[in-house]
Amino acid sequence: xxxxxxxxxxxxxxxxxxxxxxxxxxxxxxxxxxxxxxxxxxxxxxxxxxxxxxxxxxxxxxxxxxxxxxxxxxxxxxxxxxxxxxxxxxxxxxxxxxxxxxxxxxxxx
Amino acid sequence: xxxxxxxxxxxxxxxxxxxxxxxxxxxxxxxxxxxxxxxxxxxxxxxxxxxxxxxxxxxxxxxxxxxxxxxxxxxxxxxxxxxxxxxxxxxxxxxxxxxxxxxxxxxxxxxxxxxxxxxxxxxxxxxxxx
Numbered sequence: 001x002x003x004x005x006x007x008x009x010x011x012x013x014x015x016x017x018x019x020x021x022x023x024x025x026x027x028x029x030x031x032x033x034x035x036x037x038x039x040x041x042x043x044x045x046x047x048x049x050x051x052x053x054x055x056x057x058x059x060x061x062x063x064x065x066x067x068x069x070x071x072x073x074x075x076x077x078x079x080x081x082x083x084x085x086x087x088x089x090x091x092x093x094x095x096x097x098x099x100x101x102x103x104x105x106x107x108x109x
Numbered sequence: 110x111x112x113x114x115x116x117x118x119x120x121x122x123x124x125x126x127x128x129x130x131x132x133x134x135x136x137x138x139x140x141x142x143x144x145x146x147x148x149x150x151x152x153x154x155x156x157x158x159x160x161x162x163x164x165x166x167x168x169x170x171x172x173x174x175x176x177x178x179x180x181x182x183x184x185x186x187x188x189x190x191x192x193x194x195x196x197x198x199x200x201x202x203x204x205x206x207x208x209x210x211x212x213x214x215x216x217x218x219x220x221x222x223x224x225x226x227x228x229x230x231x232x233x234x235x236x237x238x239x
Contacts, residue, residue, distance in 0.1 A: 006202070028181075029188060044197025045190055049181050050207040057210060071187020075180070 006042060013043075014051045015090035018083055021061065025078035028052055052077055060086050127167055134172040141179040149186045152195070153178060159204050165212045174211040 009016075020031055031052075032045045052075075055061045060083035065073040079087065142153050156178060165171040185195050196203050213221065 006199075028184070029190070032194075042197060044195060044203050045185070046181065046195045046203040047197065047206050050203065050210060053177050053207070054210045068187070072180070072183045074184070 005040075009040070009043075012094070013047070014054065015087065015094065017048065017051050018055065018060065018079060018087045018090065021077055021079040022084065022087055025064070025076050027066075027074045027076050055083065058086075128169075131167065131169060131172050134176065138172070138175045138179055141183065145182055146186050148192055149182050152192055153182050156204060156207075160208060162214075163217065164208045164214050166215060168212070170212050174208075177210075178207070 016035070017031060020026065020034055026034070028045065028049045032043055032048045035043045035048070052061070055077070056063055060080065061077045062080050064076045064078070066076050068074050142150055142157075145153060157175070160174065160178075164174060181195070184190075212218070
């Protein structure tokens, strides 16, 4: 079950991260904690970080460095206009996929 | 005149040894790793070895990759995030997801190009003999 979940999440996790950021800016740890709190217990923090690096490289998020009392400044990510477009695209694709899978499940074509 | 000679000398040196700027970035990165607590340093050094084999070996983008890695582990060390929480059950999963953000390593890039053109030749041969 855990591995099936990991496999299925692979293609969707970047969309999920953008969706979380569309609600409010967050840093990597908050995103991981949010996911874990909602049953995605196997999520590795490093994997979330890798996705955030990618989102930054693709220009989908803005990064603000916020000083913290311990350790280096935290990178706080927020969704920009391009990121919101990308998220819209993600939800469209997701709806298509979910709908087709539902049809398949009902034995339709 | 002296400046020009110096820059020519530096240019030559960079051709031979790689960019000096990258060397500086590499040394800064190594210093950051050295400053990490033991367990985090061990983990970064293991990642470094894997990335050396399969990731981009040099160039500015490779340096960016190592700096991103240092960012993650400095933050994790400050938060005392358990090593297992950073990597999850399958560390390979993480390192591959991380590496996918940067240019391909030389070896992978060369073999992918070779593979793609070999299939292109096969498809061509297929078209002409069908």
